[in-house]
Each structure stands twice: as structure tokens, then as C-alpha cells.
Amino acid sequence: SSELTQDPAMSVALGQTVRITCQGDGVRAYYATWYQQKPGQAPVLIIFGNKKRPSGIPDRFSGSSSGTTASLTITGAQAEDEADYYCSSRDSSGNHVVFGGGTKLTVL
Amino acid sequence: QLHLQESGPGLVKPSATLSLTCTVSGDSISSSTEYWGWIRQPPGKGLEWIGSINYSGNTYQNPSLKSRVSMSVDTSKNEFSLTLRSVTAADTAVYYCARDRAATIRFDIWGQGTKVTVSS
Numbered sequence: 001s002s003e004l005t006q007d008p009a010m011s012v013a014l015g016q017t018v019r020i021t022c023q024g025d026g027v028r029a030y031y032a033t034w035y036q037q038k039p040g041q042a043p044v045l046i047i048f049g050n051k052k053r054p055s056g057i058p059d060r061f062s063g064s065s066s067g068t069t070a071s072l073t074i075t076g077a078q079a080e081d082e083a084d085y086y087c088s089s090r091d092s093s094g095n096h097v098v099f100g101g102g103t104k105l106t107v108l
Numbered sequence: 109q110l111h112l113q114e115s116g117p118g119l120v121k122p123s124a125t126l127s128l129t130c131t132v133s134g135d136s137i138s139s140s141t142e143y144w145g146w147i148r149q150p151p152g153k154g155l156e157w158i159g160s161i162n163y164s165g166n167t168y169q170n171p172s173l174k175s176r177v178s179m180s181v182d183t184s185k186n187e188f189s190l191t192l193r194s195v196t197a198a199d200t201a202v203y204y205c206a207r208d209r210a211a212t213i214r215f216d217i218w219g220q221g222t223k224v225t226v227s228s
Contacts, residue, residue, distance in 0.1 A: 031214075033213050037155075042204055042220055043147075043155065043204075043215075045214055045216050048213070048216070049212050086154060086155050088155075088213065088214075096169075096170060097145075097160070098157065099147075099155040099157060100154070102154040
């Protein structure tokens with residue numbers, strides 16, 4: 001399968017924890033990557049290699065992966081975390097990059 | 109500091125060919141073992157990977173677009189390019205270029221994006 005499935009929308013109360021998931025066959029064999037995109041801006045890499053954070057990304061963002069599901073957890077969500085979040089990995093062949101459909105996160 | 113900048117026409121007619129260029133500054137394309145990729149985003153929709161190329165011209169591409177896509181790299185200008193043939197309204201999107209750290213499946217540096225509209 002070449003698809004990565006994400007919930008289209010989620011919400012979290014300010015200061016609370018939210019987990020955004022990404023399901024797909026590719027995640028079982030290949031690294032999952034997560035991007036944050038705010039309106040009118042280019043995506044920003046926030047997690048790669050399933051759980052690694054690039055420098056400058058707050059440690060409230062964490063990633064994990066198990067089986068066919070990768071997860072992005074935001075612990076203590078801030079107002080500025082309201083954004084679209086996209087997962088990415090390879091398809092089951094390993095030869096192509098695929099993106100999930102994105103999750104729109106609202107911080108209440 | 110690595111910087112990528114897309115350039116190209118904002119408006120393309122249906123059935124025509126779209127050509128975009130990504131100029132890289134802050135590092136040499138030919139000194140890098142990485143790939144350089146194109147990703148697009150139709151209005152109100154998600155991200156779609158188009159394809160990636162390295163400085164030697166090796167590519168890997170989205171199979172759904174492969175028949176219409178060509179990519180090239182010009183190391184003398186430190187830029188890489190995308191050509192998309194026979195465009196339709198469905199190709200209307202913001203097109204991003206990005207550095208593709210293929211080994212770890214991540215696009216770590218992105219351009220700001222360029223909006224392309226396909227319309228007569």
C-alpha cells in the first residue's frame with residue numbers, strides 16, 4: 001500500500017497532551033517523519049527517524065512508531081502549536097515518498 | 109545557512125508545460141550526497157511528493173506523475189529544475205522545493221513555495 005492515514009482533525013486543550021497518529025504499511029519498515037505547517041507557510045520538519053528532533057524543535061514534540069502506526073505526541077500543547085501536521089514515510093516498496101493526508105490540530 | 113528559492117511562472121495554460129527552478133544558496137549541490145526534491149500542495153489539500161534528484165542526475169519519482177515529469181540539475185548554477193507536461197487544473201498548487209535527506213526520509217530545508225495556477 002502507498003497510503004498513510006491520518007485523522008483529518010483533532011483538538012487539544014491548552015496545556016494538555018495530544019497524540020496524532022499515522023497508519024500505513026510503509027511505517028512498519030521505514031522511518032516516519034513529521035512536519036508542521038502553519039497557514040501560508042512552508043512545512044517545517046519536527047520529527048525524523050521516528051523519534052528524532054531537529055535542533056530548535058521544542059522537546060514537547062516527541063515521536064514514536066510501532067507496527068504500522070507512527071505517532072506524534074505534543075505534551076503541554078501551546079497556542080502556537082495550532083497547525084496542520086503531516087506524516088511521511090516510504091511506500092511499501094520503499095522506492096517512493098508518501099505523505100499522510102494531514103491532521104488539522106486546534107488548540108482550545 | 110542553506111536556502112532554497114523556487115522560481116517560475118505563476119500562471120500556465122491548460123495542456124502547456126510547467127517549468128520551475130529551485131536555486132540553492134549556502135551550499136553546493138554537487139558537494140552534497142543528498143537528493144533535492146519537489147513537493148506540491150493543491151489549494152486546501154495535503155502535500156504530494158513529486159520527485160527528487162541528486163547532483164548526478166539520478167532521480168526517483170512519484171509513479172502517479174512520472175509520465176509527465178522531468179527533472180534536471182545544473183551544478184554550474186547550483187539549481188535544479190522541474191518540468192511538468194500537459195498540465196490541467198488539477199496541477200494548480202503551491203510547489204515547494206526541498207533538500208531530501210533520502211537515507212532518513214526527511215525533507216529538512218524547504219523553499220518558501222511558489223503558487224502555480226493552471227487556467228486559460
